Amino acid sequence: MSFGWNFVARNLPLFAEGAIVTIQLSVLAILAALVWGLVIVLARLSRWRLLALTATGYIELVRNTPVLVQMYFIYFGLAFAGLPLSGFASALLALTLQNGGYIAEIYRAGIESISRNQIDAARGLGMRKLLVLRLVVLPQAFFRIVPAIGNQFVVMIKDTSLASTLSVAELMQAARILTDRTAATYEVFVTLAAFYLVMTAFVTLLLRLCERRIAALR
Amino acid sequence: MPVISKSALPTPIEGRAVGQPMVEIRGLGKSYGRSRVLHDVSLEIRNGEVVAVIGPSGSGKTTLLRCIDLLEEFEQGEIRIDGEAVGYRVEPRGRRVRRPERELAAARSQIGIVFQSFNLFPHMKVLRNVIVAPVRVKGEARAEVEARARELLARVGLADKLDAYPAALSNGQQQRVAIARALAMRPKLMLFDEVTSALDPELVGEVLEVIRQLAAAGMTMLIVTHEMQFARDVAHRIVFMDSGSIIEEGPPDQIFEKPTSERLRNFLRRYHRACVI
Amino acid sequence: MPSVLIANLWLLLGGAATTVELSVASATLAALIGFALAVLQVFGGALLRGIAEVYVYFVRGVPLLVLLFAMYYMLPYSGIDLPPTLGGILVIALYFAAFMSEVFRGAILAVPRAQWDAGRGLGMRSRVLLSLVILPQALRLAAPPFVNTCVMLIKSTSLVSVIGLLELTLSGRQIVERTLAAFQIFGGVALIYFVLCYCLSLYARHLEKRLAYAH
8 A cells, every 4th residue: 555645745735734723823822821820820829718719719620621622612602692703712712721720730839849948048038028939939940840831732732633623724624624525544644643743742852952951050 | 675585586507507608709899880889899708607897988888788689780709608609600601691580589588688778568567578578489388477477576576566557667666677577588698788877866776686686696697887886796797898898807806996907097086986096 | 590401411411421431441441551551661671662652652742633533534444344432442542541651650660769679688589579569559659640640531532522422522512503502501511521520630639648658
């Protein structure tokens, strides 16, 4: 059985267009999630019990429900309520809300991993809480957070494939269109897998480089 | 403190001529990458003898112990136990080959080792910790082994802790269980690797007492320790190691009162409580 | 008053039952394969280790949806006649086996080296050492992350709705197509998933506290 290279070459533009949308969706979602996650974690760690509990409840909610259901909830819910949101926007919103929760936990783990001793030492030197946060806690927490965020980004890229169920013209959707049109399913899926592997491998490589730089700095 | 009577212990020197060499180490050498950890170490331990190894950290004492128990590989030299070379076999063409795991395990089952961090099996109760090896390694009958284990645990003062998990015991108690566990295999040689270094000071005494009684019963032992007074009391011979080599050895009085090498003198100066210089 | 939700609750619960069946089947299979992969990675020779690592790498770089579609579209073309339910279970199991293998591998490697020393010092050989000393401790260490991976798996079963398996998510979608009460129905669907997953998450946290050893 020979591999249909011609087929792949002919349809590469279609895959590429889909890949671009995938990348757009992923990058926008991770940036938004980084910001939203910060909001959540600040609420989680705040001194007002009600706010902290709400944030905790939010995190548990998004962690224990599937992304697909969240996407459907937003997309169909808004559409039937008369405020239709595009597939892209719905997927973006769902991914942001979900990953914001996970990233909030990453932030929290990073902050709480800084040993109590260092904070005590800093405060013993007379630093006030905000200064301690800025000079001692955040720089170190940052180094622990980066690898986890990188992993979350990889997960996010894979989750964008779910947007195809909302007819978003990303990578997975390109493959679905092609399988409907042609019989070259084998070539389609190999190419599809290859595209995703390249994207995730690229991000993982970038992550390793970052980790090495970080290790060198310490 | 419970007394271990000679007849109650397994008698390792039955049928063995006291004074005959049991362990012969010749030219032992080992490196970790670029650094030389053991350098041309030669040592003899006779039946019924108690040898204490002292020296600064990093002198290779623990590595020596682990090599004897075949927990580490060594590149040069040979170790003979009762005349038989263990660990490696020299092929007809002169190539050195590590023996198969079967033979290594067999050799280890004849040697008892107690570690600094006791290393009890946390998911097993105390009694099971002691009986698991004789039953599953040597294939002994469970009833027999259990009886022996109960006696051993009673002798080390832990008869009431048979059903406890290691986490419920103090460090000193855990170490005594570790000793009982090693003794349950009826070894001909016991190795102790700084077994009191990780203990709270008030718990050290009870463990040293157990070792003292073992020595009195005639067990052949190699003890790596920082407890100078204890080494002086219980050992027939002291070996001083530094930077991977044996610098000096001899009877306790000679080592502690008339040290000849400069390094030993410097080392002893830091433990002035134990010596008379 | 979520009247539409209540009216269709029985249908949703039927879908939930299918979700649970799919999850249990996939999780069991994934655990077995994952455990085998982990053992290969820790104890196997270079070749076996390499194969296991490539497998894990591939699975972690490709979305589950891609694998499900590949199975759904490609198998009929290759002449294999696999019912979609079985195919879905297999794909999810093979996918999560990679995650399970990381959990088990981490757990085996987390058993302190000193435990190996202790067992060997008593003359134990590999088989006895592994079965009596190392693996019991490794399985205890693996339990909390294992349960968390199962939570991930339950959520992932929602993807088989896309290839037509009538589990909870597809049930919800069908009801919404009929009634247009998207917020209510999908809200209910999310709630059912939440109950399933949250209980397991709590159990994982409980396990973490109960099984911790002070080594």
